[in-house]
Amino acid sequence: FTSKLPDVGTTIFSVMSALAAQHQAINLSQGFPDFDTSDELKDLVNMAMQKGFNQYAPMPGLPALREVLAAKVQRLYGTSVNADTEITITPGGTYAIFTAIATCIGPGDEVIIFEPAYDSYIPNVLVNGGVPVLIPLSYPDYYIDWALVKSRITTRTKMIIINTPHNPTGSILKAGDLQMLEHIAELHNLIVLSDEVYEHLVFDGATHESVLRYPNLLKRSFAVFSFGKVFHITGWKMGYCIAPAHLMAEYRKVHQYLCFSVNTPMQHGLAAFLQYPEHYETLPSFFQQKRDHFLSLMKESRFTPLPSHGSYFQLMKYDRISNEGDKDFAVRLTKEAGVASIPVSAFYQDGKDDHVVRFCFAKQDETLQRAAERLVEL
Numbered sequence: 060f061t062s063k064l065p066d067v068g069t070t071i072f073s074v075m076s077a078l079a080a081q082h083q084a085i086n087l088s089q090g091f092p093d094f095d096t097s098d099e100l101k102d103l104v105n106m107a108m109q110k111g112f113n114q115y116a117p118m119p120g121l122p123a124l125r126e127v128l129a130a131k132v133q134r135l136y137g138t139s140v141n142a143d144t145e146i147t148i149t150p151g152g153t154y155a156i157f158t159a160i161a162t163c164i165g166p167g168d169e170v171i172i173f174e175p176a177y178d179s180y181i182p183n184v185l186v187n188g189g190v191p192v193l194i195p196l197s198y199p200d201y202y203i204d205w206a207l208v209k210s211r212i213t214t215r216t217k218m219i220i221i222n223t224p225h226n227p228t229g230s231i232l233k234a235g236d237l238q239m240l241e242h243i244a245e246l247h248n249l250i251v252l253s254d255e256v257y258e259h260l261v262f263d264g265a266t267h268e269s270v271l272r273y274p275n276l277l278k279r280s281f282a283v284f285s286f287g288k289v290f291h292i293t294g295w296k297m298g299y300c301i302a303p304a305h306l307m308a309e310y311r312k313v314h315q316y317l318c319f320s321v322n323t324p325m326q327h328g329l330a331a332f333l334q335y336p337e338h339y340e341t342l343p344s345f346f347q348q349k350r351d352h353f354l355s356l357m358k359e360s361r362f363t364p365l366p367s368h369g370s371y372f373q374l375m376k377y378d379r380i381s382n383e384g385d386k387d388f389a390v391r392l393t394k395e396a397g398v399a400s401i402p403v404s405a406f407y408q409d410g411k412d413d414h415v416v417r418f419c420f421a422k423q424d425e426t427l428q429r430a431a432e433r434l435v436e437l
C-alpha cells in the first residue's frame with residue numbers, strides 16, 4: 060500500500076484539543092465556542108424531530124433552507140442566487156471545501172494557496188492529484204502580494220483559494236483585493252474557492268468582502284459558509300456552498316456520492332431560525348466584544364497581539380517570553396500554564412515559525428478571564 064498523503068499527520072486541531080484534555084488545560088486551541096447555542100434553535104430542531112422530519116433530506120438540501128439562504132445573500136450582498144440550482148447544504152465547511160476541490164482538481168492541476176493556510180487545503184489538493192502552489196502572506200500584516208500571485212500563475216493554474224476573514228490570522232480582504240482577484244481570475248480563467256466560514260465575524264465596522272458581491276467572481280467561484288462557526292453549533296457539522304449553476308451541477312455529482320444529503324431536522328431548525336436576520340446581524344458585535352475582552356485582559360501579559368480584524372482568533376507573538384519554537388512553546392503552555400493554543404507554524408508546509416500562537420476567543424468571558432490570569436504570569 061502506498062500512502063496518498065505520506066507527509067500528513069493528525070490535524071493540529073485534534074492534537075492540541077487532546078493535549079488540552081489530557082492536562083485539563085483551558086482549551087483556546089481548536090476553534091469552537093465553549094458556550095451553548097440558543098434554546099430557540101435547539102427547540103426548532105427538536106420540534107422538527109417530533110414532527111417526524113427524520114428521513115433523508117433532498118440531496119442538495121431542504122428547499123426551505125436554501126430559499127432563506129438566498130434571501131440572506133440578497134440582503135447582505137445584494138446578489139441574487141438561485142436557491143434551486145446554486146446552493147447546496149453540506150455537512151460542514153471543511154467538507155464543502157473538499158468537495159469543491161474534488162470537483163475541479165485532477166492530476167497536475169495547480170492550486171494557489173496562501174500561507175498560513177487552514178490545514179485541510181493542501182491535503183485536499185494532494186489527494187486529488189493536484190499541485191499546491193504556496194504563496195506566503197506578508198508578515199506580520201498577512202496581506203496578499205498580488206504581484207507575487209501574478210508571477211506564480213502558469214498554464215496549469217486551475218484554482219485559487221482565498222479565505223476571509225482569515226484563519227488563523229484574523230486578517231480580512233478589502234475591496235481592492237477582490238477587484239484584483241476578479242481581474243486575475245478573468246485573465247487566466249481561474250476557478251475561485253472562497254472560504255468565508257467566518258463571514259459574520261468581521262470587526263470594527265469593516266465590511267465582509269464576499270465573492271458574492273462581485274458578479275464577475277460569482278460566475279467562477281465556489282463560496283463556502285458554515286452554520287457551526289456562526290451559530291455556535293460546530294458539533295452539528297453543517298454548512299453550505301454557493302456556486303453558479305454550471306459549477307454547482309458538477310459539485311452535486313461529487314456530493315451525491317460522498318454523503319448524499321445532510322441531516323433533516325437540523326435543516327428544518329436552521330430554516331426557521333434564519334427567518335430572523337437579527338440572529339446573524341448581532342454576531343459581529345458579539346464576537347468583537349469577545350476579542351476586545353480578551354485583548355484587554357492580555358494587556359498585562361508579555362504576549363504581543365497581532366491585529367485581528369475578523370474570525371474568532373487572536374494571534375499573539377511570545378518572543379518576550381521565550382525563544383522556543385512555537386510547537387514546543389504551545390505544548391509547554393498547555394502542560395505548564397494550563398492554556399492550550401495552536402502553533403501557527405502548523406499552517407505552513409515548511410513549518411515557517413515566527414514565534415506566534417493562535418488563541419480562540421469564542422469563549423465565555425469567565426473562560427477568557429481564567430486563561431488570561433494564567434497567561435499574564437508568564
Ligand code: GLN
Nearest residue numbers: 072088089090091153226
Ligand atoms: N476551523 C477550526 C479551527 O481552525 C477547526 C476545525 C477542525 O477542527 N476541523 O480551529
